Amino acid sequence: MIRIRSELPEDVEAIYSLNQEAFEGTAEANLVNNLRTSNAMTLSLVAIKNNEIVGHIAFSPVTIEYDRATVNAVGLAPMAVSPEFQRSGIGSQLVEEGLNRIRTAGHDLVVVLGHPEYYPRFGFVPAKKYGIRWEHDVPEEAFMIKELREGALKEVRGTVKYRPEFNEV
Numbered sequence: 446m447i448r449i450r451s452e453l454p455e456d457v458e459a460i461y462s463l464n465q466e467a468f469e470g471t472a473e474a475n476l477v478n479n480l481r482t483s484n485a486m487t488l489s490l491v492a493i494k495n496n497e498i499v500g501h502i503a504f505s506p507v508t509i510e511y512d513r514a515t516v517n518a519v520g521l522a523p524m525a526v527s528p529e530f531q532r533s534g535i536g537s538q539l540v541e542e543g544l545n546r547i548r549t550a551g552h553d554l555v556v557v558l559g560h561p562e563y564y565p566r567f568g569f570v571p572a573k574k575y576g577i578r579w580e581h582d583v584p585e586e587a588f589m590i591k592e593l594r595e596g597a598l599k600e601v602r603g604t605v606k607y608r609p610e611f612n613e614v
């Protein structure tokens with residue numbers, strides 16, 4: 446039985462350890478701390494199993510820029526599930542709950558850089574299809590976007606920029 450809830454102040458250490466373990470390094474764990482310090486997490490959810498944090502997902506603000514127009518959107522990153530509990534649906538629950546909450550909060554678009562076999566199941570499509578690219582060069586199928594309001598993708602194109610904290614990863 447998994448419970449998903451927003452992070453609480455007392456979760457900070459467990460979230461750090463979880464990211465460190467899942468990513469086998471401290472870069473993503475530090476990124477989460479830096480986003481939190483900058484008050485730049487749109488949403489931070491944890492997955493709880495037997496009173497322990499076994500999953501975490503963060504969303505932060507991004508911009509999509511074209512000429513002088515800027516559209517605000519949200520980026521999904523990072524996401525981590527404890528290696529012991531991977532491939533049992535916890536990551537999917539975090540994504541679904543995160544997307545629902547982001548949509549309810551009024552956001553229209555969400556982007557993700559990640560496994561191209563994983564995110565399409567939640568409705569993400571390659572961003573390039575819509576004339577949207579990440580500011581850095583990545584394999585085009587790895588940068589994906591999803592609209593949370595019908596028609597939102599028709600209204601935008603351009604270059605996606607994440608928060609500066611991501612430049613340190």
Ligand SMILES: CC(C)(COP(=O)(O)OP(=O)(O)OC[C@H]1O[C@@H](n2cnc3c(N)ncnc32)[C@H](O)[C@@H]1OP(=O)(O)O)[C@@H](O)C(=O)NCCC(=O)NCCS
Pocket residue numbers: 467468522523524525526527530531532533534535536537538558559560562563
């Ligand atoms: C990616 C991750 C968050 C998925 O969480 P999860 O709880 O295992 O995901 P779910 O159980 O909901 O879904 C499992 C599916 O994820 C996909 N998946 C998981 N890890 C994957 C990987 N390293 N590469 C590609 N696909 C992967 C598989 O398609 C798997 O489906 P299958 O079991 O049918 O083969 C988790 O594996 C993780 O923490 N990995 C290390 C950190 C990481 O890479 N984070 C993502 C950064 S964008």
